[in-house]
Amino acid sequence: xxxxxxxxxxxxxxxxxxxxxxxxxxxxxxxxxxxxxxxxxxxxxxxxxxxxxxxxxxxxxxxxxxxxxxxxxxxxxxxxxxxxxxxxxxxxxxxxxxxxxxxxxxxxxxxxxxxxxxxxxxxxxxxxxxxxxxxxxxxxxxxxxxxxxxxxxxxxxxxxxxxxxxxxxxxxxxxxxxxxxxxxxxxxxxxxxxxxxxxxxxxxxxxxxxxxxxxxxxxxxxxxxxxxxxxxxxxxxxxxxxxxxxxxxxxxxxxxxxxxxxxxxxxxxxxxxxxxxxxxxxxxxxxxxxxxxxxxxxxxxxxxxxxxxxxxxxxxxxxxxxxxxxxxxxxxxxxxxx
Amino acid sequence: xxxxxxxxxxxxxxxxxxxxxxxxxxxxxxxxxxxxxxxxxxxxxxxxxxxxxxxxxxxxxxxxxxxxxxxxxxxxxxxxxxxxxxxxxxxxxxxxxxxxxxxxxxxxxxxxxxxxxxxxxxxxxxxxxxxxxxxxxxxxxxxxxxxxxxxxxxxxxxxxxxxxxxxxxxxxxxxxxxxxxxxxxxxxxxxxxxxxxxxxxxxxxxxxxxxxxxxxxxxxxxxxxxxxxxxxxxxxxxxxxxxxxxxxxxxxxxxxxxxxxxxxxxxxxxxxxxxxxxxxxxxxxxxxxxxxxxxxxxxxxxxxxxxxxxxxxxxxxxxxxxxxxxxxxxxxxx
Numbered sequence: 001x002x003x004x005x006x007x008x009x010x011x012x013x014x015x016x017x018x019x020x021x022x023x024x025x026x027x028x029x030x031x032x033x034x035x036x037x038x039x040x041x042x043x044x045x046x047x048x049x050x051x052x053x054x055x056x057x058x059x060x061x062x063x064x065x066x067x068x069x070x071x072x073x074x075x076x077x078x079x080x081x082x083x084x085x086x087x088x089x090x091x092x093x094x095x096x097x098x099x100x101x102x103x104x105x106x107x108x109x110x111x112x113x114x115x116x117x118x119x120x121x122x123x124x125x126x127x128x129x130x131x132x133x134x135x136x137x138x139x140x141x142x143x144x145x146x147x148x149x150x151x152x153x154x155x156x157x158x159x160x161x162x163x164x165x166x167x168x169x170x171x172x173x174x175x176x177x178x179x180x181x182x183x184x185x186x187x188x189x190x191x192x193x194x195x196x197x198x199x200x201x202x203x204x205x206x207x208x209x210x211x212x213x214x215x216x217x218x219x220x221x222x223x224x225x226x227x228x229x230x231x232x233x234x235x236x237x238x239x240x241x242x243x244x245x246x247x248x249x250x251x252x253x254x255x256x257x258x259x260x261x262x263x264x265x266x267x268x269x270x271x272x273x274x275x276x277x278x279x280x281x282x283x284x285x286x287x288x289x290x291x292x293x294x295x296x297x298x299x300x301x302x303x304x305x306x307x308x309x310x311x312x313x314x315x316x317x318x319x320x321x322x323x324x325x326x327x328x329x330x331x332x333x334x335x336x337x338x
Numbered sequence: 339x340x341x342x343x344x345x346x347x348x349x350x351x352x353x354x355x356x357x358x359x360x361x362x363x364x365x366x367x368x369x370x371x372x373x374x375x376x377x378x379x380x381x382x383x384x385x386x387x388x389x390x391x392x393x394x395x396x397x398x399x400x401x402x403x404x405x406x407x408x409x410x411x412x413x414x415x416x417x418x419x420x421x422x423x424x425x426x427x428x429x430x431x432x433x434x435x436x437x438x439x440x441x442x443x444x445x446x447x448x449x450x451x452x453x454x455x456x457x458x459x460x461x462x463x464x465x466x467x468x469x470x471x472x473x474x475x476x477x478x479x480x481x482x483x484x485x486x487x488x489x490x491x492x493x494x495x496x497x498x499x500x501x502x503x504x505x506x507x508x509x510x511x512x513x514x515x516x517x518x519x520x521x522x523x524x525x526x527x528x529x530x531x532x533x534x535x536x537x538x539x540x541x542x543x544x545x546x547x548x549x550x551x552x553x554x555x556x557x558x559x560x561x562x563x564x565x566x567x568x569x570x571x572x573x574x575x576x577x578x579x580x581x582x583x584x585x586x587x588x589x590x591x592x593x594x595x596x597x598x599x600x601x602x603x604x605x606x607x608x609x610x611x612x613x614x615x616x617x618x619x620x621x622x623x624x625x626x627x628x629x630x631x632x633x634x635x636x637x638x639x640x641x642x643x644x645x646x647x648x649x650x651x652x653x654x655x656x657x658x659x660x661x662x663x664x665x666x667x668x669x670x671x672x
Binding site: 043044158160161188189190191192193194196197215216217218219220221222241242245246255256257259260261262263269270271272273274276277 | 397398505507508535536537538539540541543544547562564565566568569592602603604605606607608609610611612613614615616620621622623624626
């Protein structure tokens, strides 16, 4: 895990809309090492998807990368100098799977045609070679009757099968990094379990690095080595999965953990975080979470930076420390119960 | 069914008996001579007692939403009976149905789709009051709506604004206010929090629980998210491919599931704790649910079930009492 594959450095992404400039990503820095799984957690609008799309070069007008850098094994992928490299890397050494396989696959082509296209473009294979490789890939991701499936259109397959098809497509060029943007959100729990199992298995077999983007903390807990929590376009906390779950330091992480009902324990009442996420159209002053934070103080109206704290990084002036169970319960019980 | 008396002495508020719902499923065969049917729900029976929350869980296509709609009379029933407060309401129509709808309301899943963007909150929430002739003029409506909005935790001036001015969680509060307008006794909440963000979900769930306490409401809480259902429900019913597989108290279902499908479902729910995740073995079942147009002859789970025997393939298991108050449809479990 010494070699850094992807490094995102102080990334800023803006979207120009009729109502003004949406500052979707505000200074995000991340890195993923070889064979590592990074969980990127946040609610809708937190910037987690935009960050990963920027890494894949998928930010298009009206979106724009206005600051920061994205590096692949030390070389920048941005700007005119980065363009040739980025054409070579993206889709090949770095691949992405999306939430909704139905809208991400082209309905007018069979799954076989779509997967062979990747192979013929990046690997310069001929038709027969690509067919054979596609068959292998379908077997790899556990699609039953792979030969028939290759000739089926996306609508003929179930949600879980389509997602497997998309994973096969992403793996076509043997990428080193797989970015999975909410790959199981649209699926039923038993199918979700199948897909998560598959990803874990593939990671072991192919020595993949994975960036797992999700809002489901349960998914992260089972799969990730490290977790970065995003809020309002920034990373508010980054630590190993164990630390995040055993003693989160940022109040938002804590709130998120406590507002997730657990099937293995019954609280009388779910703890909720009062208010709603910030409007990124407005320029943010200070900590983005301040207006919803239970331990807010006057200093929180000044900007906070992500700071090292023991083995983790936290963007909070007054982080919690120590085990959180009772301490946190007391400190958050007065958060609005509605 | 005589189960009610064994569990609780109270009369059930809602009783569903042998409910079967089928939808036209296109045509097949030579020149389309065969009419196909989608078997949405097959012979489903359950009861909901006053003041309780029955959680209805299932994967997509299991028929849970159809069950909720059928109880409210919003979908034609092929056979079976639905009783509300002891009265058979299966085929009630017209004025009587309208009167009944005061007692039974529905909360939808997606608050972005269920509020007309061209209507103000006032008109949206007052509409049921106007339809039922419960307010005579605008002033009365405003008073009533303000009170409702206050109850669901929205600012008083919200009534003159349009839905676009509100976030998802606030919109869902508007939807809840509208469902409460007629002071119903029974509410079907169809995936009320699935479209919301995690931190907002808890707000809405808490609100629903507060309102239940305040007004003595009875809920049919439909969801695919077992952890939320486990949290809000007194009893839980598990559906699979149109059949009721298991029903029992929430604690019993969680700690001692009797049906292999329930076990799989529970183990598939990711728990936000890496330590538990690592130690716990997920039961991952191969395959997918059967076709609703050509349902299998025996147990609908037989193809995926590790316990399946020849009997499972050929005979449909009845819902039988496996523990006091806990019923499951499985041949191989006691």
